[in-house]
Amino acid sequence: MDITHNLIINASAETIYQAVATKEGINGWWSKDCMVGEKEGEKSLLKFDKQGTIVEMGxxxxxxxxxxxxxxxxxxxxxxxxxxxxxxxEISDSGNGSKVVFSHAGFDEKWKGQEPFEMTKQRWEHFVYSLVSYCENGEGQPW
Incomplete structure (x- = not known):
């Protein structure tokens, strides 16, 4: 199972790439507190403050x-x-801006309809909007 968003973002491919591949970019739209592996093979750690509880994602x-x-x-x-x-x-040129296919892929079917998967879909609605806003206007809504 996958969560996929097909987007047209009014920004260059370079701007979008920097947003999803660098610490500065991730700070701008997804996680205010992160360490990002900016080379293949490196690890990233994103932290989120959920009502006083720190949640980490590696x-x-x-x-x-x-x-x-x-x-x-x-x-x-x-x-x-x-x-x-x-x-x-995945980023490609699209006349006016860039076409972006943003996917969170490979969920096991056992999660279909379950809260962990449904919550993820809802959260991505927020963060995909945040990514677009960050790339187009320089201001996202990271957590």
Whole structure:
């Protein structure tokens, strides 16, 4: 099972790539407190303050193709549905801005209809909007 958002973002491929592949970018739209592995094979750690409780998510950077593609694998998360899933960002030019296919892929079917998966879908609605806002206006809504 995958969660996929097909987007047109009024920003350059480079801007979008920097947003999803660097610490500065991730700080701008997803996690205010993070360490990002900016080379293939490196690890990332994102922290979120959920009503006073710090939640951590760990990722392995699998693929970095500048201005084209970023793939991370989740290796640590309190939400068990996330483990071994991939966050994939594919970027291509689209006349007016860039076409982006943003996917959180590889959820086990056993999570279908379950709170861990449904909550993830809802959260991505927020963060995808935050990514678009950050890339287009320089202001996202990270947690």
């Amino acid at each position: 990722f392995q950077t699998n693929t970095l193709v500048p201005n084209k593609s970023v793939v991370w694998t989740c290796i640590e998360n309190a939400n068990p549905a996330w483990l071994e899933t991939k966050i994939i960002t």
